[in-house]
Amino acid sequence: MNDEEYRGPATIRIGEHRHAVQIRMSARFEPIEGRFRWAGRTGPDPSLHEQVTRGLREAELAVTSDARVRLSEPDPWGGVRLDGTGTPPWFR
Template sequence: MDDDEEYRGPAVLTIGDVGHPVEVRLSARFEPVEGRFRWAGRTGPDDLLRERVSAGLREASLTIGKTIEVRLSEPDPWGGVRLTGTGTPPWFA
């Protein structure tokens, strides 16, 4: 996997108007049939985020250089939350 296809590090997850700093691990792949990127990964353990997602939160914005809409999924056993998105990943220059 190329370095550009993966990102590990700090990000800001914006829920409503409030930015929440998180650590993320994300990877991307280009889908030639669709003509777009799909990317996904997880946040590090975060009690506040885990509680919000468990209560039904599913949409947010993720900022890593640029801001993009992201879908949130159920927390994992370690307290992280799955993130998925389409289009150019936010860590691409």
């Protein structure tokens, strides 16, 4: 695995609440935009799944650093799709 991919533990922060999750993410540099775009999904998390189903769309994702993350509809396996821009939170 290289820096453009990450699989492992992360924390999703929603206000004062923290969700410890496993994530699978990948990043790519967009030269025209001059920034990274990254996306992936969490493993199953019933509490996070419920919040996203009720309309939650923004949170903080923490791996080795923090980044704003957009949350999308849950996937068929109970995980939540994630995407963001800028430096990926697993880059050191």
